[in-house]
Amino acid sequence: MGILSSIKSMMSDEGFTPSASTFPEIDTNSIERSLKIRSKAKERGAENKPNAEQEASDAVELEIVERMRFLRNQGTEFYENMLSAYKARINRAESISQEIKTGALSARGDFLSSATNNRAEMAYSLMGVVDALKYLKSFRQEHKINRPYLEETRKSIYTLAIVVVVMLIIEVAINAFFFAETSPQGLLGGAFFALIFALANVAISGFVGWFSRFKNHRSFFLKLLGFSVILIFLCSTVLLNMGIGLYRDALEVTGDADLASAEWFSRIENQEFMLQSIKSVILAIMGVMISLYTVTKTYGSFDPYPGYGAVARRVENALQAYADELYETISDLEEKRDTFIDEFKASCDASGTFLSEAADALSGQATLTNKLNAFYEEVTGKTAMLVQIYRDTNVETRADGKIPKCFQVKLGIKKQTIEKMDTSKLERIADERCNEIKTISDRAINDISQIYEAYISYFPSVEALRSDWKEAELPSWEKTVDGLGVQV
Template sequence: MGAWSKVRGFFDRGEPLRAPMDDPFIQIDRAEAASSLRLRERGAEQGALELPAASMQTLDVVEAEVAAFIQDHFERAQIDAANSIRTYDSRLNSLSLIANLSSIRTQAKIALSDFKAEVATRRGRLTTSRDAIVDSYAELRDFRKKTDLRRPAHDAPPTSATIGTILVCWLLETIANSMFLRLGDSMGWLGGVIAAAVVGAINVGVAAVVGRLVWPLVNRREPMMRSIGWLGIVAWFVLTVLWNLLAGHYRDAKSLALPSPETAALGMLGSGLESIYSYGLLIAGMVFAFGAAISGYKMDDPYPGYGPVARRHASRCEDYVAEIEDATEELTGIRNDAVGEATDVRMELGRQLAQRQQILTHRDAFRRRYEEYAEHLEATGNALLQEYRTANRAARSTPVPARFDMAWTLPRAPLPRAPGEDVPRSAIDAAEADLEQTVTDISAAFDEAIESFEPLDELKRRIADG
């Protein structure tokens, strides 16, 4: 299903979390700094000059240099720390799935709605097929009631097999007749084959038509239709005998070299045939005619109209079964895709949640180190100032400024809060619950849909029970 495509776009496959390459929190060696700044010497020098004045409220030049030294270290650390924080923030921003929890819940609802819509579509198609079967049963039941039939329809052989049998009968009759009708023909074998083909086509063709259309009438329940069927069969039998007798006389007329053998054959009707070959022609014609008639008769159920009704019913039943199979297969695929994608989203959400927690933990630890480093620098600055002030106090005779007894404060700026820290845990839990509920609801909807697809045997039983 396509409902999860938007959510899958929020999957994060970026680089794993890495700590900053360089440590921005450089520890200051206080003794080395005091020696480098010559705090004791300069304190004694300034004290001997009675500087700074007792009324001076701002830092003197040496104290300002110490403060600048400390602030310089802090500013460099602050810049490096901000860059590191931006790295953490970038990783937090890349966890788009957490930032789009509302989209997860929306897409979960869409996925369930799409599945239910597909179920409704499939049920509609099955309803049409089921109605067709109900109508088909009514048609079949009415036909059986009208004809008093209690047996199932006979299976009809393939049409190609029936037509093939009739053609074989015609071909065999043509071959057999051509051996007789070639005698006395001015065109020899060619004339015999043409005459035999015409005689066989009429003989076999009429027999096939009678077998398909007339013979089944004897099975009808109506006395009049049965009488018509029997009269038709008798008429066909008489005509078939006359036609094959005429073919035998035609052979005799040709063998006697009579002019206009067709006319002569008509005049010879009523008399016996001249040779055993002519009788063979008669017997062969009757055999092939009956063979074609039987093939036509068995081409469908012997009761007229029963075969088409039964085939329509069977076709609708097959369509219904195929529709259920297609619906089950398609809904299974949709369910598996939806459940699989929802599971993937849920796993990805858990992975991003764990990574988010890891990033926030590292970031908070880094922030604490930043605060601790600021406190360290402030303490170092006060220690260096105290060293200068002690030497100054010892070298002077006048009172020191009152601020000599006050601690120096390092100006500092807090690091920004991490983006995404305002995402409540309850929202994440709700998204996970929605994903789990979506899997449950889709599975339940699938089971309900499959149970609602009435199998053919149950449908037949229900129709039979009224």
């Protein structure tokens, strides 16, 4: 249960009646009918009761007085209940103040605990960034790299696959066109040969394009390997595409795939490398051009230095994970902060209204007292009126025409007045508690806001991490919190 719910339960006033409420209504006609005053007066008068010499009050008169005394007691009880309710509200101010103080301590502690737990989780993410940055720095030093990672090459990797597919389709189309004229199966057979040759050509070119980057490596052996791959590729791509052209010539002469293969091997054994058909020459040249383009495109789609891209991407991934987690933890703390602040403000407002109403009611106690005194006057006057109605009616109906001695005695309810009590002390207590509650609430809100601000300023931004941020720049969380002066 939140602090606001606790405060509301403490402020509930079952049976509380506002000071504007009225005292019991005195309806003499209703009382007269319910007590049957006139009929009893006539009945007893006809029997000459009470006796003319009787000095004690008549039973009917006593019944009237008792009924009116009961109404007066109801009014007194109402007045006392009203004052008790007002006083109880003021007396409850101490409990409400203590409840808010306890809630403030608990809220500050909970919020600080949440911030501390989130900080511990963020520390792992931050250390991941620190480790990745350290490794990147050592990689640069080891390989003597003074330039940043070429991030644009990473973006071009996504287009590399499209380029390779396009090159493959183009070469298949070209080969299919040139082989269709010589293949016994026509265009379908030409497409079959074209697909086999194009896959070999593009796949080898893509592999060479990626592997040729080793020519930039600091290691002599890897650099030698990179240049060797390039030289081998240049020779092999020319030989491969010339071989494709020779096979087309053989297929054009024989018209059969098996015979063309035998013819192809025969020409190679006899070192007859001259292409016979201009179409075969074009086919070979197009194949070499596509192969070279694929190599250069693949080479340009990765960072020129082998391994640098993987190390740099590790840093980027760590930074992205750190930024996402930092955003989530700050959003979580912000939501909790706003919830705490809204609840404290609502609790403070509700408590202030509660105590102000009680203080106002006490301030208006004079009005309530005046109403009670007026009610007492009304009871006294209407009691005398009802008694007189009984006596007059009784005398009018008496057979002996005498007036009993008891009728000559004044009968009624003794007048009573209530003095206004001094409520200044209770009003002062209410004001003090209102101020105290506001101070507690303001301090709690300020402490929670300070913890939130400390948290969001504690961790470095992604930009700071990129700008040669040092791990030693991260202060102690405990010292940071202690510096806020937050007491929990």
